[in-house]
Amino acid sequence: MRNLLGYGGVGDCFIIILKLIEEQKKNFIYTHVESTKEKLSMCGELLEAFNIKHNLIHSPNLRGWWSLNSDRFDKCFNVCAHGKINCPPRDFHWQPCKDSGFNKPFNPKKINKHYDTCIQVNGGIKNKWKNRHIEKRELSKYIKTFELNKKESCWVGTDKIKNPFGTNFSGKLSLVETLSVIARSKKFIGFNSVLLYWALYNRIDTYLFMDHQGKHDIRIHDDWKKYLTYIDD
Numbered sequence: 001m002r003n004l005l006g007y008g009g010v011g012d013c014f015i016i017i018l019k020l021i022e023e024q025k026k027n028f029i030y031t032h033v034e035s036t037k038e039k040l041s042m043c044g045e046l047l048e049a050f051n052i053k054h055n056l057i058h059s060p061n062l063r064g065w066w067s068l069n070s071d072r073f074d075k076c077f078n079v080c081a082h083g084k085i086n087c088p089p090r091d092f093h094w095q096p097c098k099d100s101g102f103n104k105p106f107n108p109k110k111i112n113k114h115y116d117t118c119i120q121v122n123g124g125i126k127n128k129w130k131n132r133h134i135e136k137r138e139l140s141k142y143i144k145t146f147e148l149n150k151k152e153s154c155w156v157g158t159d160k161i162k163n164p165f166g167t168n169f170s171g172k173l174s175l176v177e178t179l180s181v182i183a184r185s186k187k188f189i190g191f192n193s194v195l196l197y198w199a200l201y202n203r204i205d206t207y208l209f210m211d212h213q214g215k216h217d218i219r220i221h222d223d224w225k226k227y228l229t230y231i232d233d
Contacts, residue, residue: 120190121157
C-alpha cells in the first residue's frame with residue numbers, strides 16, 4: 001500500500017483527485033492536509049464522492065507540517081494542473097513539490113443537461129471579505145446583459161439568497177449535490193473555486209469573475225481555456 005500526500009482547499013483537492021484518478025498503481029491511501037477545518041471536511045466529502053481511500057489531517061501551520069512530514073510519503077502532489085507553476089511566480093504561490101500534472105482534463109461521462117445557466121453566489125468558505133461573492137462584484141449587473149433562459153437557470157453556493165429568477169439551490173445543497181446541478185447545466189457563471197474547475201472538467205461554457213490570480217490560476221488546465229471566458233469588472 002503506497003502512501004500519497006496532498007494539501008490545500010476544496011478546489012486544490014479536486015485538482016489532486018484528477019491526478020489520483022490517473023495513478024497507474026491503484027493500491028494507495030491518500031492523505032490530505034489543510035489548515036481550515038471546514039475546508040478539510042468538504043475535501044473529505046469530495047474524496048468520498050470519488051471513492052478514494054483517504055486520511056484527513058488538520059494543521060493550522062500547513063507548510064510547517066509539510067516540511068516535517070512529507071518525506072514519509074511515497075509520492076506528493078501539488079495543486080498545479082500541469083504539475084508545476086507555469087506562469088510568472090507570485091508571492092502567494094507555493095510549490096512544495098513537482099508532479100506530472102493530469103493529462104485527462106475532461107469527464108469521460110456524458111451528462112444530460114437540465115439547466116440553461118448555473119450562477120455561483122459565492123466561492124470559498126466564509127469568504128465575503130474577498131472578491132468571490134455576488135455582493136462584492138458586478139455579477140448581478142453582468143447577468144442582466146447575459147443571454148440566458150431565466151426559467152431554466154439556477155443559483156448555487158453556500159450563502160442563502162433571494163433569487164431574482166430561476167431555481168434557488170444556494171445554501172440548500174451539499175457539495176456533491178451542487179456538483180450534480182452544475183454538471184447538468186449548459187453554462188456556468190462564477191468564481192475561482194472547485195465549482196469552476198468542475199464546470200470546466202465537464203466541458204461547460206464558463207464565465208469567470210477573476211480574483212487576485214487574474215488569468216494565472218495555476219489550477220486551470222490549458223485544455224479548459226477554450227471553454228473559459230474571463231470577466232474583468
